[in-house]
Amino acid sequence: MRYEPEHKTRTRDRIVRNAARKLRAEGLRGPGVASVMKASGLTVGGFYKHFRSKDELLADAIAEGFSESGEKIYSSLQNVPREHRWKELVRLYLSPEHCDHPDSGCPVAALAPEMARAKLGVRKRISGLIKDRAERWVEFMPGRTATERQQNFSVIFSAMAGAVSVARILTDPADRQKVLADMQAHLLRTF
Amino acid sequence: MRYEPEHKTRTRDRIVRNAARKLRAEGLRGPGVASVMKASGLTVGGFYKHFRSKDELLADAIAEGFSESGEKIYSSLQNVPREHRWKELVRLYLSPEHCDHPDSGCPVAALAPEMARAKLGVRKRISGLIKDRAERWVEFMPGRTATERQQNFSVIFSAMAGAVSVARILTDPADRQKVLADMQAHLLRTF
DNA sequence: TGTACATCAGTGAACGCGCGTTCACTGATGTAC
DNA sequence: TGTACATCAGTGAACGCGCGTTCACTGATGTAC
Numbered sequence: 001m002r003y004e005p006e007h008k009t010r011t012r013d014r015i016v017r018n019a020a021r022k023l024r025a026e027g028l029r030g031p032g033v034a035s036v037m038k039a040s041g042l043t044v045g046g047f048y049k050h051f052r053s054k055d056e057l058l059a060d061a062i063a064e065g066f067s068e069s070g071e072k073i074y075s076s077l078q079n080v081p082r083e084h085r086w087k088e089l090v091r092l093y094l095s096p097e098h099c100d101h102p103d104s105g106c107p108v109a110a111l112a113p114e115m116a117r118a119k120l121g122v123r124k125r126i127s128g129l130i131k132d133r134a135e136r137w138v139e140f141m142p143g144r145t146a147t148e149r150q151q152n153f154s155v156i157f158s159a160m161a162g163a164v165s166v167a168r169i170l171t172d173p174a175d176r177q178k179v180l181a182d183m184q185a186h187l188l189r190t191f
Numbered sequence: 192m193r194y195e196p197e198h199k200t201r202t203r204d205r206i207v208r209n210a211a212r213k214l215r216a217e218g219l220r221g222p223g224v225a226s227v228m229k230a231s232g233l234t235v236g237g238f239y240k241h242f243r244s245k246d247e248l249l250a251d252a253i254a255e256g257f258s259e260s261g262e263k264i265y266s267s268l269q270n271v272p273r274e275h276r277w278k279e280l281v282r283l284y285l286s287p288e289h290c291d292h293p294d295s296g297c298p299v300a301a302l303a304p305e306m307a308r309a310k311l312g313v314r315k316r317i318s319g320l321i322k323d324r325a326e327r328w329v330e331f332m333p334g335r336t337a338t339e340r341q342q343n344f345s346v347i348f349s350a351m352a353g354a355v356s357v358a359r360i361l362t363d364p365a366d367r368q369k370v371l372a373d374m375q376a377h378l379l380r381t382f
Numbered sequence: 383t384g385t386a387c388a389t390c391a392g393t394g395a396a397c398g399c400g401c402g403t404t405c406a407c408t409g410a411t412g413t414a415c
Numbered sequence: 416t417g418t419a420c421a422t423c424a425g426t427g428a429a430c431g432c433g434c435g436t437t438c439a440c441t442g443a444t445g446t447a448c
Contacts, residue, residue: 008424027308029220032401045405046425054402102307108357113301116293116359117218127362154370155350155377162353163346166299168307171318179345186346190381194391194444202391223434236438237392245435388446397437404430413421 012050015040019061020068025103028058028114059122062115065107066129070136072104077140085140086156087188093160094184099167099176108157109164133157142191156187203241206231210252211259216294219249219305250313253306256298257320261327263295268331276331277347278379284351285375290358290367299348300355324348333382347378 018039022031033054034044051057073092080088092098093106102110108130115126134153141156143149163183167176209230213222224245225235242248264283271279283289284297293301299321306317325344332347334340354374358367 011424027220027305029218030308033403034401042424043426044403045427048403049424102304108360110304112353112356112360113293113304114218116356117221120362123360124362126360127366130357130360131366151373151376154373155354158353158357158370158374159346159350160353161357162303162349162351165303165307165356166321166349166352169299169303169314169317169321171311171315175318175322179349182342182345183349185342186381190377199391224436225434233391234393235435236394239436240391384448386447389444390442393439393441395438395440397435399434401432401434402430405428406426407428408426409423411422414419415417 008050011040011042015042015047015050016057016060016064017068019057020064021103023058023061024065024105024107024110028111028118033057055119055122058118059125062107062111062122062126063129065110066133069104069106070133074136082140086142086191089137089140090156090160090184090187094163094180094187096177096180099164099180102168106161106164109161109168112161112165152191156191159183159187199241202231202233206233206238206241207248207251207255208259210248211255212294214249214252215256215296215298215301219302219309224248246310246313249309250316253298253302253313253317254320256301257324260295260297261324265327273331277333277382280328280331281347281351281375281378285354285371285378287368287371290355290371293359297352297355300352300359303352303356343382347382350374350378 015036019031019036022036022039033047036057037044037047047057051060073089076092077085077088098105098109108115115123118126134150134157137157138146138149138153141149141153143152160183163179167179170176170179206227210222210227213227213230224238227248228235228238238248242251264280267283268276268279289296289300299306306314309317325341325348328348329337329340329344332340332344334343351374354370358370361367361370
């Protein structure tokens with residue numbers, strides 16, 4: 001079988017997208033190469049035609065997770081007036097929907113401590129992705145100066161990631177909800 | 192060899208303490224049974240004389256992590272006047288020392304997303320531990336009413352855990368420091 | 383008092399299993415002559 | 416136009432390895448008679 005010129009790229013993208021979901025659902029050490037390939041309708045053997053190592057997939061899949069979840073939120077904010085965008089961002093990030101679906105949500109909320117333990121190369125790339133996210137979102141953060149907006153992004157982003165991470169541990173749905181609601185109320189009140 | 196009556200309990204405790212450290216350093220899936228036993232000066236085979244399964248060790252080690260790190264912070268607050276304790280707590284939790292030493296720090300900051308993915312039994316136990324921690328610390332949280340102090344604990348705790356988790360990902364020490372400092376300034380200012 | 387046996391924390395080899403990675407192969411299509 | 420060969424995404428079996436768990440054994444001490 002010979003394929004169209006873009007065939008290989010599309011297959012690779014499909015593998016990366018499946019890995020991005022599985023990683024956030026099952027953790028950085030969760031899905032094996034075989035399971036990702038199977039989810040993509042392929043068999044293990046073909047993996048190394050697309051990636052040099054599992055680490056290469058990991059890094060690409062994390063990047064994909066950032067861009068997917070970022071795009072999703074970003075597009076939801078398009079209809080919101082600029083000065084209210086950060087509030088809508090807070091509501092979306094701290095929603096029960098986000099909390100209940102880690103596999104399509106923020107990679108930091110789903111993987112932060114595992115990212116911190118990743119190999120230096122992977123970690124450096126993730127650091128870059130977080131900085132990109134910061135640069136992209138500062139513009140509609142609250143604050144009078146650029147420095148203030150940048151600080152507020154740092155605070156709001158890590159506070160939200162923490163709240164979602166903690167909420168996801170709790171087994172009682174009412175407790176989960178409360179952690180999210182308390183953080184939302186706090187952020188909307190203090191900025 | 193026959194041992195004193197408390198010998199077995201002491202050995203078990205030693206294994207749990209070593210696991211508690213290794214877990215926070217390497218993740219819930221990090222250290223194997225053999226490595227924990229070796230760190231305790233024992234060999235693999237003896238493990239099941241102390242634990243029914245690795246999950247039992249996991250649950251006990253996480254509980255140990257909570258009590259160790261809780262005790263450490265709690266004792267540091269004894270000399271601080273009651274109304275300033277929450278501020279000192281914030282400074283300690285968001286210190287570079289805590290950020291740089293996950294293995295002796297807060298289990299939530301070190302393991303939150305992995306805890307969320309643990310088996311239901313383990314997760315339930317962790318939920319209980321988080322609630323215990325909340326009950327123990329509300330008393331010196333800021334706030335006029337008990338409800339307010341309880342909400343403030345929820346916000347402050349998850350915000351701090353998020354900041355430390357995010358900071359630990361970043362490779363540039365200056366960036367790490369900034370995330371911690373920004374969160375500290377925010378919390379001390381707004382409560 | 384002396385001997386035979388029970389106890390039990392700890393040993394170390396072995397088990398089946400899933401992992402990341404390698405490799406000889408397939409088979410449909412493009413290219414050379 | 417027809418034949419021989421090259422290409423290359425994908426296959427599936429095999430590799431060595433570390434994992435959690437099991438098990439027959441050890442050996443110092445306590446107990447029974």
